[in-house]
Amino acid sequence: MSPPPAMPITETTRLPAPPDSKINRDILRVMEGTSPGYWFLVALAVIGAHVAGGVWAYQVYAGLGIGGYTHPVFWGVYIVTFVFWVGIAHAGTLISAILYLFRAKWRNAINRSAEAMTVFAVLTAAQFLGIHVGRMWKSYFILPYPNQRGLWVNFKSPLMWDTFAISTYGTISIVFFYIGLIPDIAIARDRSTGIRKLIYTALALGWQGTSIQWKSHTRSVLHLSGLATPLVLSVHSVVSWDFAMSIVPGWHATIFAPYFVAGAIFSGFAMVLTVMIPVRRIYKLEAYITDYHFENMARFLLLTSMIVGYSYGTEYFIAWYSGVEPEATAFWYRAFGPYWLSTWIMIVCNCVIPMVFWYPPARTHIPTLFIVSTFINIGMWFERYVIIITSLSREYDPAVWGVYTPTLPELIILAGSFCFFAMFFLLFLKAFPVIAIAEVKELAIHEKAHGGAH
Amino acid sequence: MPSLLGIYDLPGDVAAVSRRLRSRGFKDVEVYAPAAFPELDEAVEDGPSRVRIWTLVGGLTGVVTGFFITIWMSNDWPVMIGGKPFASIPPYVVIGFELAILFGGLATLLGLLAVGKLPYGSFGKNDAAYSARFSAEEFGVVVECQDRDVREVDALMRSHDAKEVTVVEA
Numbered sequence: 001m002s003p004p005p006a007m008p009i010t011e012t013t014r015l016p017a018p019p020d021s022k023i024n025r026d027i028l029r030v031m032e033g034t035s036p037g038y039w040f041l042v043a044l045a046v047i048g049a050h051v052a053g054g055v056w057a058y059q060v061y062a063g064l065g066i067g068g069y070t071h072p073v074f075w076g077v078y079i080v081t082f083v084f085w086v087g088i089a090h091a092g093t094l095i096s097a098i099l100y101l102f103r104a105k106w107r108n109a110i111n112r113s114a115e116a117m118t119v120f121a122v123l124t125a126a127q128f129l130g131i132h133v134g135r136m137w138k139s140y141f142i143l144p145y146p147n148q149r150g151l152w153v154n155f156k157s158p159l160m161w162d163t164f165a166i167s168t169y170g171t172i173s174i175v176f177f178y179i180g181l182i183p184d185i186a187i188a189r190d191r192s193t194g195i196r197k198l199i200y201t202a203l204a205l206g207w208q209g210t211s212i213q214w215k216s217h218t219r220s221v222l223h224l225s226g227l228a229t230p231l232v233l234s235v236h237s238v239v240s241w242d243f244a245m246s247i248v249p250g251w252h253a254t255i256f257a258p259y260f261v262a263g264a265i266f267s268g269f270a271m272v273l274t275v276m277i278p279v280r281r282i283y284k285l286e287a288y289i290t291d292y293h294f295e296n297m298a299r300f301l302l303l304t305s306m307i308v309g310y311s312y313g314t315e316y317f318i319a320w321y322s323g324v325e326p327e328a329t330a331f332w333y334r335a336f337g338p339y340w341l342s343t344w345i346m347i348v349c350n351c352v353i354p355m356v357f358w359y360p361p362a363r364t365h366i367p368t369l370f371i372v373s374t375f376i377n378i379g380m381w382f383e384r385y386v387i388i389i390t391s392l393s394r395e396y397d398p399a400v401w402g403v404y405t406p407t408l409p410e411l412i413i414l415a416g417s418f419c420f421f422a423m424f425f426l427l428f429l430k431a432f433p434v435i436a437i438a439e440v441k442e443l444a445i446h447e448k449a450h451g452g453a454h
Numbered sequence: 455m456p457s458l459l460g461i462y463d464l465p466g467d468v469a470a471v472s473r474r475l476r477s478r479g480f481k482d483v484e485v486y487a488p489a490a491f492p493e494l495d496e497a498v499e500d501g502p503s504r505v506r507i508w509t510l511v512g513g514l515t516g517v518v519t520g521f522f523i524t525i526w527m528s529n530d531w532p533v534m535i536g537g538k539p540f541a542s543i544p545p546y547v548v549i550g551f552e553l554a555i556l557f558g559g560l561a562t563l564l565g566l567l568a569v570g571k572l573p574y575g576s577f578g579k580n581d582a583a584y585s586a587r588f589s590a591e592e593f594g595v596v597v598e599c600q601d602r603d604v605r606e607v608d609a610l611m612r613s614h615d616a617k618e619v620t621v622v623e624a
Contacts, residue, residue, distance in 0.1 A: 021488070021590035144527060152527035161548040168556040175563050182572075183489075183589075190586035198578075205567075206574030208584045211472075211485040211498040216570035218490045219503035223562045227513070231555045238548060441591060442489035449464045 023288075023444060024187055027435050030283045031188070034430065045423035052416020055409045056131055064134045066409045073392045073404035078132035081414050083384045084267070085125035085421070086166065086239055087260075089173070090232055091268025092118025096176060097228035100221070106296050108439035109289045112184075113279070114272050115177045116432070120424040121271075122170040124417050129166075131413060158241040165238040172231060176224050182207050183217070183438040236264040243387065249330035250391030253318070259311035263383060266304035266350070270376035273297055275425065277370045279434065288435050291364040298363035301354050301376065308383075309351035326396055338403050339390045342382045349379020455598050457482075457622040459583045460611035462593040465491040471614040472497040475597050475607070482598035484581070486588035505565040512561020513554045520550030583622045596622060 059066055067076055092114040099107040130136035142163050144153045153160055186207035189200035207213060240260035243251040253259075273294070280289045319331040334343050353375045356362045363369070394401045406414075428434075462468045468485055475483050476498075485497045495503075524546040532540045566572065575581065583596040595616075599607050604621075611619045 020586070024590060144523060150531060152531045155524040155527065155549055156542060156545045161545070161552070164549055164552040164556075168552045168559075171556060172559040175559050179563065179566060187589040190589045201578045205572040206577075206580070207572070208574065208580055209487050209489075209588055211487065211494050213570045213572070213574070214487055214490045215495050215499070216503045216505050216566050218492075218495070219505040219569075220562050220566040223505060223509040224559055227509070227555045227558050227562070230551075234548075234551060234555075238552075438489040442491065445465065445489060445491075445591060449466060 020191070021441065023437060023440055024191065026285070026287065027433050027437050027440070028188060028191060030285070030434050031430050031432070038426070038430075042423065042426050045419045045426060048419025049416050049423055052413045052419065055412045055416070059131070059409060059413075060134075060136070066407060068405050068407040068410060070402050070404050072395060072400045072402055073389060075132075075388050075392060076404060077385075077406045077410040077414055078128045080381065080384045080388050081417055082125050082128035082132065083239055083388070084381045085121045085128070085417065086169075087236065087264035087267040087380060087384075088271045088421075089118045089121035089125065089169070089268065090236060090261070090264035091272045092116070092121075093169075093173060093176070093228050093232040094265050094268065095272070096180070097225040097232065100225045101229060105443060106293055108436050108443065109293045110272060110276060110297075110435075111439070112180065112432075112436045113276060113434055114268075115173065115180060116425065116428045117268075117272060117275065117421075118173045119170075119177050120421050120428070121268075122166065122173055123424065124421045126166065126170065127417070127420065158238065158245045161238045162242055165235045169231060169235045172224070172228055176221075176228060179217070179220055179224065180436060181432055183209060184433040184436060187437055188433065233261055236260040243391075248391050248395055249324075249326040250334070250387065252327075253315065255311060255314055255318075259308070259315075262304050262307040262311065263350075263380060266301065266308055267377060267380035269297055269300050269304065270373040270380070273301075273369055273373035274377060277366060277373075279429070281366075283429075283434070285435065288440060294366070294369055295363040298357045298369060301373070302357040305350060305354035305357075305376075312347065312351065330391060330394060333394055334386060334390045337390065337394075339386060339393075342386050343390070346379050346382040346386050349375045350383060353379075455600060456604060457583060457596055457598045458604065458607050458611065458619060459622050460595045460614075460616035460619045461587070462595065462614070462616060463591075464615070465493050465593060467614045467616075468593045468595055469493040469497050471595050471611055471616070474610055474614070475595070478606075478610075480597050480599060480603075480607070484583070484596045486584060486594040486596070488588060488591050488593070504569050505562060508561045508565025508568070509558050512564075513558030515561070516554035516557030517550045519557065520553035521546055524549050592617075 067078070069076055092111075095107050095114045096111045096118075099111075130139050133139055142153065142160070144155075155161075182204060185200050186204040186209070189197060189204045192200055237257035237260065240256035244253055244256035246252060276289060277294075280286060316331050316335075319327045322328075333339075353372055356368065356372060362372075389404050393404055460471065462471070465487065468487070469491075472483050472485055472494075483498055485494060487494055521543075525541040528541040534540075581596075583594060585594075588594050595611065597607055608619050
């Protein structure tokens, strides 16, 4: 380019550099500095994950016998926890994709953190497949790859469908998360120095918010939402078919797919609330994540709680009404057998406690929201426990009935999974903007253009 | 040729000024925005984004791949069950569906990179006109013009409520 001409413009009014956007400062502040409390939590999470890793290493050495597996129950806490974390993973895509397609603007305060939770929850869930199979170094057997034995995998098995569903879900969640992050990484790039600037510059891919970039970005997000919406519904449907395709009483039910999807959304939203309530308070994000957002989440919890409750009712009703004795016996056993406590924890946590949200002030009362969402997390773990363990422990033949009790190593690995998830989430808080800044700005500028009121 | 940069607060003004500039025959118009606004979609380029073609081709490739690998593998390692055909379509729908989503999603990412021309520019170096104010809350319109057009462009940008107009030093 030739050197610029000697200022031919008559009245160049160079204003002083404008102040940075308040939205940028408020949200990027979360990433700055770390308090001793933060490091304490990170240390706790890292140590917890490593303790679980150590127990797992011992399990590899000693064998799966250190778990509570007992004939006929060979799907234990690991599979329960796998299903639990896959369920948690559903809120992110639901908020990002489905609410995006419905143009529910309130989603943009929570979509980023929910997407991050999706990625980390899928990652956590994926660990359990390896932990559960024992010889995890042979896990790659499930992939269809050309081999000397001339064998191919059995695509008629729901476990194969699950492999494809979960790996697709993990990949698409990461793509979705990253595409949404690109403009926000550029914001952080423009406001950071040193090594951080270098990393953000690489990750931002030279994003400058030009018209072409935004246009293709909006299109990509729209298309990914269109793809992710059926995906999120399919993933937990496929997980439910791992069970429903069998003939085990308590599993063999056509209601399983919608029942699991509703449960997944229920537990995912509960986890988003459980995590975001402390984050909002600690990082003073009340201006962005408002009570209105929490109230909407509470309404979602109420709705999905009732769907889940209806599904429980349907299961019991059909077990009785079908007249199929093994089915009726299985459900009687669930409620009044040795696993009665798990069943009643599940019913109370998932169907009774959330009913408090019928009372409007409860939907914006933060301690209530936190406590109820925590109970839902507990209840949803127990739901999977009840479905998997009680059904397996009594199938058709009384000669092979047995009672499974989780052992300490299994429970340590379960607790470690929460540390593993928390570790990633804590690191995420300091690495990337916790709220989708560009989307919040879109609303703010839109309001400015239309004179405040929408 | 000099480039002029106008700074704006509202997307509507940016859309109007870039439309005016393009109708006056200025080819090299660029817009910087802090967020996505539908009114800016056609500021620089007309028509919908071509990312949609990428998604479509990716999704269709996924479906075809899903059914191809399942049917081919069943026949490559045949297991006779009750005299039925080796391949059975209903369970393979799941694989076809998942691969449609997987390939479609990955193709969308590639489409974003290809159509949005990402990664853009050379590493760590932005356009001369770009500054951190466009990742704050301001909009910019940059146009390259002849020396003799500078006054006209300056006046045009100001007539659409430009907060400031400057010459970009390359």
